[in-house]
Amino acid sequence: MNAETRFALETFNVEPPVYIASVEPSVSDIPLDTRSARQDVPTVDVAALMDTYDMRNIPITDEEETLVGLVSEYGLARAYVRKNPREQLSLVPMPLATLARILDARTVVSAHEVLGEGRVYTVIDALHVTLSRMTPDDIAIVGDNEPAQLALISAGVAALVIAEGAPVGERVIAAARARGASVLATTLDAFSVGKMISLSLPARMIMETDVPTVRLEDSLEYAKGVVSSSRFRTACVVGEDRRHIGLVSRTALMQDVQKSVILLDHNEYSQAVDGIEQADILEIIDHHRLGAISTLKPVKFLNDPLGSTSTIVANKFIEASIEPTPPTAGLLLAGILSDTMVMKLSTTTPVDIRAADYLAEIAGVDPAEFGPKLIQKGMDLDALPKDELLTRDMKRYNLFGRSIMVSQVMTSSFEFAENEAGEIRTELDRLRTTMGVDCFFALFTNVFGDASDLFAAGDEACIAKLGLRDQPVRLKGVMSRKKDFIPKFGQMFRQI
Numbered sequence: 001m002n003a004e005t006r007f008a009l010e011t012f013n014v015e016p017p018v019y020i021a022s023v024e025p026s027v028s029d030i031p032l033d034t035r036s037a038r039q040d041v042p043t044v045d046v047a048a049l050m051d052t053y054d055m056r057n058i059p060i061t062d063e064e065e066t067l068v069g070l071v072s073e074y075g076l077a078r079a080y081v082r083k084n085p086r087e088q089l090s091l092v093p094m095p096l097a098t099l100a101r102i103l104d105a106r107t108v109v110s111a112h113e114v115l116g117e118g119r120v121y122t123v124i125d126a127l128h129v130t131l132s133r134m135t136p137d138d139i140a141i142v143g144d145n146e147p148a149q150l151a152l153i154s155a156g157v158a159a160l161v162i163a164e165g166a167p168v169g170e171r172v173i174a175a176a177r178a179r180g181a182s183v184l185a186t187t188l189d190a191f192s193v194g195k196m197i198s199l200s201l202p203a204r205m206i207m208e209t210d211v212p213t214v215r216l217e218d219s220l221e222y223a224k225g226v227v228s229s230s231r232f233r234t235a236c237v238v239g240e241d242r243r244h245i246g247l248v249s250r251t252a253l254m255q256d257v258q259k260s261v262i263l264l265d266h267n268e269y270s271q272a273v274d275g276i277e278q279a280d281i282l283e284i285i286d287h288h289r290l291g292a293i294s295t296l297k298p299v300k301f302l303n304d305p306l307g308s309t310s311t312i313v314a315n316k317f318i319e320a321s322i323e324p325t326p327p328t329a330g331l332l333l334a335g336i337l338s339d340t341m342v343m344k345l346s347t348t349t350p351v352d353i354r355a356a357d358y359l360a361e362i363a364g365v366d367p368a369e370f371g372p373k374l375i376q377k378g379m380d381l382d383a384l385p386k387d388e389l390l391t392r393d394m395k396r397y398n399l400f401g402r403s404i405m406v407s408q409v410m411t412s413s414f415e416f417a418e419n420e421a422g423e424i425r426t427e428l429d430r431l432r433t434t435m436g437v438d439c440f441f442a443l444f445t446n447v448f449g450d451a452s453d454l455f456a457a458g459d460e461a462c463i464a465k466l467g468l469r470d471q472p473v474r475l476k477g478v479m480s481r482k483k484d485f486i487p488k489f490g491q492m493f494r495q496i
Contacts, residue, residue, distance in 0.1 A: 012327040014331060037059075039069070041203050042102060071206060144162075144166035163192075263276075287308065375410065397486065421471065428457035454472055
């Protein structure tokens, strides 16, 4: 933001507008699936969530909502199909209530709030073998066999799961309480109990960690590339510190997304924000020459050869019988005074003057006093690096097959351009190469001298034909880039 704009915003107590670098469709423009699961949630619950919402993948987060992994259908299948059939079934630490919910069981005795890490034994026969192997952290699954139930409790089992809806006798309940063993009763058979315990592993133990990610500001084209190259065919959207935001799918990326745009004070692609070719242009309001821009559908196009686009906007308020707020009126006034150099440029019309008077009354300022202060703020040139000075107010044009850039710097005298001529020419050459244009012009316009000093960078033949070998060249009466410079040099380019 230049000093002139900052001064206007501060004068009328208005927050700076949000800078938009591109209107290319981004991830933020499409709907995202924001569902996720915590890393300590049992796998069976993650699978149920995926089934309920028809999700092929679900992001996994920690307690701070930071993305830590992804559970996919493929990952679920691989985690359980690849299990070694001889591997001992085990239980990770989990609340007793969680295990009871997974097994659809009734808690008969609750001796522990949380079960520790232990092995799981299904006691069908050979009770003495099981008893010889068990530790105080282990769980036993048993059927309708009270002697076996009592023996397991006496052996110090952490929890007893009584399957197949078998009754739980008073002797068993009393023994469990005495020995500090938890007892669950379920209608599931022993095989189903083992299967459900196998599915009770927390999501963190089966999730994938090499998760493709994108950010809200990433373009849809970039997101499509990430998703198409991912084996999950999806990507997680993250914010700062990998904070989970949502999930982007191939289906969402297939949508036709366009940002709605109104072009103000320009009507050429070369002067517009990046991504304009993919935007939905609703309207154009301008006061410049017509450029090469096309739309797929008819749009409102208001182009009036006035001194400022702010005048056009002010007149829209007047036509609609709507009075702008004082801050809005003040900013529109600043636009008119800046564009017309306080009504001194040749582009100034009586319409601009009337609009400025109307806005000044609402804003409560005197244009004759406010205008020079505004312009002077933009003329503090010594503190600015040459690249910033030459690029803060520049416009690109395509003239008769040539790409040109025209920068304009407002000054209060010719002294700066004369003293800094060498550095200006060096920087123009660099900028021309960097920006890939055929010619780069810089107008140093003396607002009080009714003239501009012109610098140019281009190929030797072009500079010679334009008569610009010796620089700067003083152009009398050239105050406006739009009305004075472009028409004159455009005709010269036509003849080159």
